[in-house]
Amino acid sequence: MKIHFNRLRPPGIRLQLTCWYTVVFAILLFISDVLLYTQLQSSLGTSLDNTLQFQAQQVASGISNDNGTVTIQDITGDLPETHANIPDPRDSSVNVTFGTLIRILDAKGSILRTSPAFRALIIPTVSMTQPLHGTPWQGNVMTRDGQPVRLRSMALFENNVPFVIVQVGESLTQLNSTLHNVLIEFLLIAPFALLLGACGSYWLATRAFIPIDRLTLTAHQINAGDLHQRVPIPPARDEVYRLAQTLNEMIEHLDQTFTRQRR
Secondary structure (H helix, E strand, O other): OOOOHHHOOOOOHHHHHHHHHHHHHHHHHHHHHHHHHHHHHHHHHHHHHHHHHHHHHHHHOOEEEEOOEEEEOOOOOOOOOOOOOOOOHHHOOOOOOOOOEEEEEEOOOOEEEEOHHHHHEEOOOHHHHHHHOOOOEEEEEEEOOOOEEEEEEEEEEEOOEEEEEEEEEEEOHHHHHHHHHHHHHHHHHHHHHHHHHHHHHHHHHHHHOHHHHHHHHHHHHOOOOOOOOOOOOOOOOOHHHHHHHHHHHHHHHHHHHHHHHHO
């Protein structure tokens, strides 16, 4: 069975307007969702970085250097007395989401103090070498079991000579979970928003065609015996206004023609 597509009737103007309005609304909705998601991601990332910076400064405030002897005062209350006899996280899974991630090293890279959960991280070398040149390092690292962590590393100087490296970290699991939940909400809300937009677009298109429907009804009522009647002219000087004027001029011309014929 052959289908002749050229015989298919095109959709009406109202349906065309509804489709165009819906497409435009869908594009605007997509753009706004992307902007909101990007802004939220940036805001959460900036807030986390600020938290890590404050935490690193807080840890650094308890560290002093006295003639090469480094004294560490636990300001945060999260550091153990020594890093010895701490179970290696490689032997068991460590959840860094709730664990404290703090490590203090000397200028040679030897560990002075560290929290147990920190030993689960895979630390790049640049996070220790870059701070020694005066530039704090900040980036994402992973644990051995694949958990993402945001890490900040900074060095403390005395007489322009680094003597300690402070590293603090925060799990990205909660941040990624928040972004994932927001994305799911966007995907769930989008169909209902598009449906509401399509219904609103059809209603607006119907409202826009009310003056044209009135013109059509009046034009049907006018016949050869009642050419004195005129179509209503809307107050707004738009396309419908010009159409009404054109119809009235045409009816006036027909009225004069029939009047001359009767005479």
